[in-house]
Amino acid sequence: MKRLISLALALNLYGAFPSWYYKVKGTKQQKKAFVEIMLPLIQAENKKIEHLRKTVIDIFNDPYYLINPKKVAFLAKVAKIYKIKNITDKEEFLKKINTIPPSLALAQAAIESGWGKSRFVREANNIFGHWTYSNKGLAPKSKYEHIKIDYSIRIFPSLEASLSAYMKNLNRNPAYKEFRELRDKFTKEHKKFTGIDAADTMINYSQKKEEYVKLLKHMIKANNWQKYDN
Structure with a gap:
């Protein structure tokens, strides 16, 4: 089974949690299968971020990058994605373009998706509970029918897309500035930034605040x- 999972992921066949996953019996087996599906996706997305970070560093290491239209255009494109105002601000680029501890991503994925079994995941590939204020999302169900809900659950074409949005959210949303500052501090000190370290900065991710941080840890x-994380 493990080889089949790895092969399927390598071939990008899993746009969603596979049907066999929902037939797994036993908590231990379920958790193992969840990690086998999610971890390679997390690692692959982090590899993309590492590659982008290296490309940005290489550009800034070129003393003549500002007179190279292609390099300036590339930085402008990345700056727009990561909400960076000044394309010459190397410090800001490196604070925002960095990897997410896999243990943190796994924990948040498990909590927010009910181990991949929530309706949001099944119907919208939405692992991390992302909302949208457009009318193109999945309508949340409410037991309070008289209360008008002006948001919907964002629909993703694949698990990869949901994971990518989650990582961009942590890397550019003002709510997670503390997360990026702490990660940058660890990076500069050549220390491993773990999910436990990162969990302390996730107080704004949930309305549960401190309880959510405890749950993550x-x-x-x-x-x-x-x-x-190693």
């Missing part, structure tokens, strides 16, 4: 996911 430690 418990999820990471209970499942020994710190090993994936």
Whole structure:
């Protein structure tokens, strides 16, 4: 089974959680299958970020990059994606273009998606509970029918797209500035930035605030996911 999972991921056959996943019995087996599906996607997305970061560093290392139209255009494009105002601000680029600890991503994916079994995941490939204020999303169900809900659940074409949006959210949303500042500090000090370290900065991710931070840490430690940060 494990080889089949790896092969299917390599061939990008999993746009969604596969049907066999929902037939897995037992908590231990379910958690194992969840990691086998999600971890390669997380690692692949982090590889993309690493590649982009290296490309940006290489451009800034060129003393003549500002007279190179292609390099300036590339920086402008990236700056727009990551909400960077000044395309010559190398510090800001490097703060925002960096990887996400796999243990943190796994923990948030498990919590927000109910281990991949929520309606949002099944119907919208939405792992992390992202909202949209357009009318193109999945309408959330409410037991309070008289209350008007002006948002919907964002629909993603694949799990990869949902994961990419999650990582961009942490890397550019003002709510996670503390996360980026702490990660940058660890990077400059050549220290490993783990999911446990990052969890302390996720207080704005949920209305549960401090309880959510505790839940993240418990999820990471209970499942020994710190090993994936190395």
